[in-house]
Amino acid sequence: DAKTTQPTSMDCAEGRAANLPCNHSTISGNEYVYWYRQIHSQGPQYIIHGLKNNETNEMASLIITEDRKSSTLILPHATLRDTAVYYCIVRYRNQGGKLIFGQGTELSVKP
């Protein structure tokens, strides 16, 4: 099955950059990579998405490798409020356009 893979958990010191990786080795064509995060008991919050080029917004940066088989979400200056589960999502054509979630990375930002 087409899927994404992410590390289960990561730690990051407050004020440092958090780099969260995602593998999506079967991605192809015009399929997009999305990143969301989820704080406990809330719905997922959109962070950023991209196709081929690197993207940046007020929350984060998204780096996509040239072959598009992996990506990294960067939170440039992590705060305690960034502690959450981060999901990498790809919209796969061969899955009828369904959203395929990875298992998510639980990011803990520590003081």
Place this chain on the structure above:
Amino acid sequence: DVKVTQSSRYLVKRTGEKVFLECVQDMDHENMFWYRQDPGLGLRLIYFSYDVKMKEKGDIPEGYSVSREKKERFSLILESASTNQTSMYLCASNKGAMVSGNTIYFGEGSWLTVV
């Protein structure tokens, strides 16, 4: 501001009851989705819809059905609730073609407990 609204935040139902979870979006989105989320299993897709009266099964459709009579509303139905359907249910929507890059918006979730 974009909005996906789930009608009930917390519900407690008895085994065998029929349960309706309602989701409304005010963004004129074509695509709508229902997920459930369980500890250790992540988000799993139950059903989705690309248009009014259209529906497709996701990864775990058993025990569920859906209804999309109007573009803005997507309902998840548990015909006979069972305890293994205790979970958090998330509705999502987005606009456009299946492989578009349009942002996907989620509701706040509905916590269902079946006793």
